Amino acid sequence: MANVAEQTVHTLEIVKQEEIAAPIDIVFETILEQMGPDNVNPNGPMPMKLEAWPGGRWFRDLGNNSGHWWGNVQAIKPPTLLEISGPLFMSYPAMSNVQYRLQEENGVTKLRFVHRAMGQIPHDTGVEEGWGDLLRRIRKGVESRVSIR
Amino acid sequence: MARAATTTDVFNAIAEPRRREIVGVLNDGREWAVGDVVLRVKLAQPAVSKHLGVLRKVGVVTVVKRGQHRMYRLNAERLKPVHDWVKVFEPYWTNQISRIKERAEQKALERILRAEEAPGNDSDE
Numbered sequence: 001m002a003n004v005a006e007q008t009v010h011t012l013e014i015v016k017q018e019e020i021a022a023p024i025d026i027v028f029e030t031i032l033e034q035m036g037p038d039n040v041n042p043n044g045p046m047p048m049k050l051e052a053w054p055g056g057r058w059f060r061d062l063g064n065n066s067g068h069w070w071g072n073v074q075a076i077k078p079p080t081l082l083e084i085s086g087p088l089f090m091s092y093p094a095m096s097n098v099q100y101r102l103q104e105e106n107g108v109t110k111l112r113f114v115h116r117a118m119g120q121i122p123h124d125t126g127v128e129e130g131w132g133d134l135l136r137r138i139r140k141g142v143e144s145r146v147s148i149r
Numbered sequence: 150m151a152r153a154a155t156t157t158d159v160f161n162a163i164a165e166p167r168r169r170e171i172v173g174v175l176n177d178g179r180e181w182a183v184g185d186v187v188l189r190v191k192l193a194q195p196a197v198s199k200h201l202g203v204l205r206k207v208g209v210v211t212v213v214k215r216g217q218h219r220m221y222r223l224n225a226e227r228l229k230p231v232h233d234w235v236k237v238f239e240p241y242w243t244n245q246i247s248r249i250k251e252r253a254e255q256k257a258l259e260r261i262l263r264a265e266e267a268p269g270n271d272s273d274e
Binding site: 011012014023026027029031 | 231
C-alpha cells in the first residue's frame with residue numbers, strides 16, 4: 001500500500017562560532033576525536049566511529065552487525081574542513097549537512113560550525129497514533145500465534 | 150522540488166533572516182507598532198510590513214488595531230515546532246563544541262610544556 005500526501009519540508013539551521021586558544025592542527029585532531037571515540041551525548045559517553053577520508057562513514061558500531069549510520073564524510077581537508085552529510089540521529093525522512101570550518105590567526109583557531117537539515121518532522125500525532133495502532137495489532141497477532149502453539 | 154511558500158508554515162516563514170530579526174525584536178511580549186519595529190531593524194516600512202504580514206499569516210504574530218496604529222505582538226506558542234526540532238540538536242552540538250575547545254586548549258598547553266622540557270631547550274636560561 002502506498003500513501004501519497006502533501007507534506008511540508010521543514011528546514012533547520014544551527015550556526016555556532018568559537019575561538020579556541022590552540023593551533024589549528026590540534027583543533028582538527030580534537031574534532032575527529034570528539035566526533036569519534038570521545039563522542040558524548042547529554043546522557044553520557046556514546047563512542048562513534050569516524051572514518052576520516054572522503055566517503056568515510058560516521059556511525060555507531062554496536063557489534064554483531066548492529067549499529068546506526070549517521071552519515072558520510074562529504075569533504076575533508078585537514079586541518080581546515082570537515083563536512084558530513086547524512087540523516088544523523090533522525091529516524092525520519094530528513095537529511096543533514098554538518099560543517100566544521102577552521103581558520104588560525106595569531107595562534108588562535110576560529111571554529112565555525114553549521115548544521116543545516118531538511119526533512120519532515122513527525123509532530124503529527126495522527127501519524128503516531130497510526131503507528132501505535134499498527135504495533136498493537138502486530139503484538140496482538142504475535143500473542144495469538146504464541147497462544148495457539 | 151519547488152520551494153515552499155513563505156507562508157506554508159512557521160519554518161518557512163522564519164527561514165528569512167530579517168523575519169527572525171523581527172521575531173527577536175518582538176520577543177519582549179509587548180505590542181509593537183510597525184514604525185517602532187522599523188526603527189529597530191533599520192528597514193524600510195513597506196519591507197517591515199511585508200515581513201510582519203508573512204509572520205501574521207503563519208500565526209507567529211498577532212495584530213490589533215489601536216486608533217491609527219496596527220499593533221503587533223509575538224505569539225510564541227507558534228514557534229514551538231521550531232523549538233522542538235532545535236532542542237534535540239542544540240544541546241548535543243553545544244556540548245560537543247565546548248568539549249572540543251576544552252580538550253584542544255589542554256593539548257596545546259601540553260605541547261608547550263613538552264617543548265619547554267625537551268632536552269637542549271635553553272630558553273629559560
